[in-house]
Amino acid sequence: MRYYLIVILMAVAFVKVAAKTMEEPQFNAHDLSIVWEPVQNDYKNHQQSLNAITITNNGKKTFPASGWKMYFNSARLIVPATVSGNAKIDFVNGDLFSLTPTSTFTEIKPGQSVRVEFIDDEPVVNITDGPEGFYVVWDNQPDKGYNTGMFTLKPFKPNYAGLVTPAIIYDQNKNIQDVPETQLTKVFPTPVSYKETGGVFNLNKDVAVIFSPEDKFAKELELLKSTIEPLIGSKFKTDLKGGSVKMINILYDGRLDSEAYRLTVNPGNITILASTGAGAFYGIQSLKTLIPASAWAHPQKEIEITCVDVKDAPRFPYRAFMIDVGRNFQPKSEILKVLDVMALYKLNVFHMHLTDDEGWRIEIPSLPELTDVGAKRGHTLDAKHNLPPSHGSGGEIENKTGTGFYTRADFIEILKYADKLHIQVVPEIESPGHARSAIKAMNARYNRLMAEGKKEDAERYLLYDPNDQSQYSSNQYWTDNIMDVSLPSTYNFVETVINDVVGMYKDANVPLKTINFGGDEVPAHVWEKSPAYLALKATHPEIKNTGDLWYYFYGRVNQLVKAKGLYLSGWEEMTLRKTALDGQPFYVPNPDFMPEHLQAEVWNNSLGDGNEDLAYKLANAGYKTVLTCVTNLYFDMAHYKSFDEPGYYWGAFVDIDKPFSFIPFDYFKNSTVDRNGLPINRNIFIGKQRLTDYGKTNIYGLQSAVWGENIKSTQRLEYMLLPRLLGFAERAWSQDPDWATEKNTAKSDSLYQIAWVKFLNVVGKRELPRLSYYADGYNYRVPKPGVVLQDGKYLANEQFPGLTIRYTTDGKDPDAKSKIYNDAVTITSNGVKFRAFDNKGRGSNVSEPVTP
Template sequence: MSDNPRTSPMSLVPLPREIRTEGEEGLVLTATTRLSADNEAKGTLSWLRRELGAATGLPLNVGEEEDARIRLSVDPTAGLGREGYRLIVDGEGAIIVGNDPAGVFYGAQTLRQLLPVDAYRDAPLGEETVWRLPAVHITDAPRFRWRGAMLDIARHFQPKREILRFIDLLALHKLNVLHLHLTDDQGWRIEIRRYPRLTEVGSWRTESQVGTSKPPVFDGRPHGGFLTQDDIREIVAYADARHVTVVPEIDVPGHSQAAIHAYPELGEVGEIPVGTQWGIFEEVLAVTDNVLEFYKNVFDELIELFPSTYVHVGGDECPKTQWKNSESAQKRIREEGLADEDELQSWFIRQLDDHLTARGRRLLGWDEILEGGLAPGATVMSWRGEEGGIDAARAGHDVIMAPTVTSYLDYKQSESPDEPVPVGTLLRVEDVYDSGIVPSGLTEEETEHVLGAQMNLWSEHVDNARRLDYMVFPRLTAFSEKVWSSHERDYAAFEPRLREHLRRLDAAGVEYRPLDGPRPWHTRPGVYGWGYSPDGEAPEQGHDRA
């Protein structure tokens, strides 16, 4: 038997805290195998029967506890910790005990990984497969409670079916937060019934910039789409069944061209088009009472749809030029006794923080919300390096770490010119795996404010699901182990497990980037990212998140 999870022959990802392999044959699933669950574990029972039943073709009927070979239960007295579980497989059967329903679900995800990789298919292959679970004793719990991924559907829209698939892939990797970036200059993607023009005219643009060449090149194709409120309810329910929390983001006061196009009175300069280029633009929201009332109404509809404690308000990349030249903005600065436009942005964010707090929610924003003073109840998502997270933690605020150099899934994966639309700095699988989460120099008390981390997929150059898969996997797989597992990381030991895990992704139909580089159809010849242009000159770097 083995007590060292890093030398275990099983290719589990993320790696559990403790693994003991037993010298027994384990359990073989057959047509007579029955399952049972207590009341709190019934959701996972339904999920497990649906997934394994589809792949194996076995009925996996529900039985009484005494005749079930696979038994699921919740026991908060078992000493497993938040989201923790224990999985025991022997010749008699398999038992999953979770500290809570989420723990049972993660135990079931591990059980699925113990089966042959075809357990990740949607239908049986018609061949005789022995669905054997090895004899094992696993005790496990996550390192961090926020294990997230951000999906930007504002720049390029992803329809509901792709969002649901993405949720399944997060759950497969024991990630528990989907941050949906719903609005930006280039599109508004969620139905707000009080303000129908947000989606009637703000959800589509006339064309899209292709790559980052200067001068810009456009595709000449209209692009659009949005999620109805019923779509959102379905997405939230689907995610909840997989213990994934959906955190919505409405970006203010910058990155708001689509909203201003729909309702020009929101801006400082009247009517403007929905954005077609990538970058940072001077168009910002006005800071009038009417604008604040508009967005408070938007957030009221949002919190009816999303039960998440956290609501993301963006707050990033907000140029101040229009406010410097705005009579109403300067009047607001004088009336509120503010020092400058940075404090004006902070004042704007605080109004939303008060509004969300009064409704039992917590405001979340990119680290620019620190500038000019942080709202009392705000949580900071640190993306411009670690400094914002350090400053917020030292000020007693909760933090989620997402620094660009280790967390941006739109960044290039090699220095090869074959990488499709290479932007940003190099971020390989091993770079994700080996990077830290908690900044050095924090005290033990300050470290408690680091809730966890997430990776972000900005979609300026991600215009379809195949491209999404290529940019996300397997880097998100490496990230999942970093935020889940407490053991000392060793990429040389991780890579063999990752290669086996890629066979699961193959079976699940995920078109990930191969470890040895892009396949021919992944490349995009003639579409240039940062550092590439037709004349050999490096184009200007626009949006830091482009």
């Protein structure tokens, strides 16, 4: 008996050891570091690039030559046969690839490395073009992913058309003059009327803020107190006792429009006139920008505010910023911080792109799988419990950008916070495309309920017919990301999501006007072999082909939205009828939806693609149109063509001049470069629709956007958003500038240059120093200096007057203690490096001119 007991104990111990071995591989994948190296563009005279990854073993054990696969993400397709021959690369789905060692792959001993060379199907332009998110999966543990360690990239100096060099930056900056701060408008965005009246108002503890609980603007006055009192380190008085004669108050003036205000600052008082809380709020925001930027750095006993008389109102009623949190998640704290900076610059719509192929980010209590499955990313090949890694999120589920969602309580808190700032939150639920997270979540629900024997309930919210044999590939290479709009269950899903979203707004006591239901990028060949489509077609004679499903789907969704007292909004494809012209696909405004007052948000004006006038077509046809033009208003685009500037560039390069120079009613006029940053051929505008006077009345507003694919941290979000958002705010709020309407080209250019220089001085000297500390400070982009060689010496300049340029001559990168650049720098044997710094000591990328 004792013998058998010993055998049993030994067997149990063996099982435990075996289980532990399965749970904990002998080699720690975190000991592997990966270096990506772009090697050569135009490889073998094709539009492709030769790349390499070097895998280094930093551990104490040998990494084996086989028994594993390595997975990673890439936004570009990769040729399967690697050049080095020691590995094979396979496409999985979306942006996920696998790397499998071949028989020639060698083990990696401690301290050693292995190099794998491969071909990317496009040239390398910047740091966003590389692979990312490497992780290891062991053959004996195929369901578990282990992230590798440090990932770095080797600097690359490509030679391609449109490359922006320090010398080109210098040339762009050479006409930017320093404007004394006394000559700058001290309210931003530029108001309708601004006049400095002489003298100052001394903001200190003796100032009284007068209001009563029943005051029409009590909420706005409380907000004013809470944001400005910290600047003086004490509370404002609430009465005129004790000899105080200075006061701040907000008075009702019914003659003003809903968002208009008048701000008057005299030595003895500050008065804001408004007819609504929104107008009063914008008057307060103007007062905040009137306060010197230095006051936000630390409390001061007394702050001098210039006396002014300001009359102001916005140009457009819809001034929006869209953030994509579906691709990469942003925490609630960052969302609130984004709302703060939006409010400061008088934007009033926050469009939350809450769902996409790679993530569902809002809790829908009626359908818990949406977040239980759809809000998590980690290694999987079947997506039954979570989504696969995308955009470098890695193989482990515990990650900050791939995994995450807003609970119902979180979202209600966001709604209330935005409402306090007079910002409307527009939720976007992507459909029918970009819906993989929802599809896989509802598949998981189906599997759970089928296992419980509840077939009818299981099928109630299915978004995908398992018998559909249609083959397609989306723009992002997904092969299974489109809702089947022929399924009745799809509309059960849509209605349930609408109900839960409406309930959150109700509980937040915040108005909801519209829900955006996407409509973007549904690929060809979808639904063609869907049994549900064939059945629907047989009973609906108006459906002749899969293209007609478009109108069927949005017609039904529109009815569901209208039933809740809302109107439907979406991307431009929602409002288009797909037809053909000379045998080629062609879009025209859909007349069927025009009476429904749908809101179209138009991004597609890519220069050279043929749809440059799409927004104007829709507005001229009668659609309420929001301009979200990729050429000027997509802030996830790289600032310019340089390897060290992150961001996509498929639609354009977008520096701060693009939103500032945008002319909403004639954006053809100031379009000067194509998507590659090269001079444009203006023949592309021949025959394009111009905006009619009627069409102008349908331009509801402007929307800037940050899509989330390459936004992997709060710091990167702020880098891409700011200060470009200020150029957008100027165009969305301020009146049509004189240079935009001037028909004489030379005079228009001259007027534009004057306005551009003033704007850059305001941003550099007033707004960037404020943003260094406002709302605990923002990680805005500090542009690198321009540098040119003249007469044997280097000259440097900066885009924003007010920044400090520093340099080194010892080969090291400049830091906040390096020498300040004041005059030309002589060439040295170690070369010269320049960087710009803000008032907080944060530096730009390094400008390193070529040494002759």
